[in-house]
Amino acid sequence: MQVLINGETQSLESPLKLSALLHQLGYRGETFAVAINGGFIPRTEYSNTQINNGDSLDIVAPVVGG
């Protein structure tokens, strides 16, 4: 299946949970947050959230701002 991660298409071999995907991608620690299809997913829900074909993920982290 295919998903969009931060605007880039990626192929995933099999259905998986968000927590597994984040681990696979290399996200560690707590300085990032996630939205799927434009909706915020709290950290406590990562292991319950199924990634589906066509999902669009935004994974954000702190940056400078005015």
Next chain:
Amino acid sequence: MSDLLTLYGKTFNSRLLVGTALYPSPAIMRESVQASASEIITLSLRRQNPAQQQDNRFWDYIRESGCQLLPNTAGCKSPREAVELAKMSQEIFQTDWLKLEVIGDDYNLQPDPFGLVETARELIQLGFKVLPYCTDDLVLCRKLLDVGCEVLMPWGAPIGTGQGLLNKYNLQTLRERLSDVPLIIDAGIGAPSQAAEALEMGFDAVLLNTAIAKAQDPVLMANAFKLAVESGRAAFNAGLMLRRQTASPSTPTLDMPFWQQAESILQD
């Protein structure tokens, strides 16, 4: 004399809020924030991959600063985007404070007043302490207060223009009509004199970024803004003289030598 700034129940000594963007380096950003004596700093969230996260000195400095964090929703154009980004900010930054931006025009980055009120209402219901970046329109400001905002941040001029307080009539009107509301001039401040002017007019604080970050010497400029804000606030507290159309001597004329003589010459 104690003259603290109170926002959403928290008190601050400094009346200068600064952004963290556009600095030549994270180290200069840190020095500049320190030189500004600011206690509230803005920052944001953007897409990042894990490789980008490994060198994030900026974030390390921010955490060490001890400042109140004020995450923004810069770039959001719809209430939905702003609400979801706010939730993400709350989780990462562990704060319910939010500089709410809902932009209505790409060219001058003017806030969308309708989207702003709708978003502020929703976020306040979710428990956020919303500091909306808004225009200087009195009716908009009243609507933002109606939905529960306790602080407003009207623009001085469009973001990054450095044009200062463009519409003093509107700003003075806001200050007079919303006399009990903390008002922070956000955006458009280009020079310390403009920041001082905002404080002299009775605004409670100013928020700026570019004027410091893009100066030739950001640290020196940060200190200049610190002094300007202190000076402007002191002037406001001291009470400015009233402007007059005609001249009025400050030196006494009573017992001035040659006074009668000069008059008599004129009469001749």
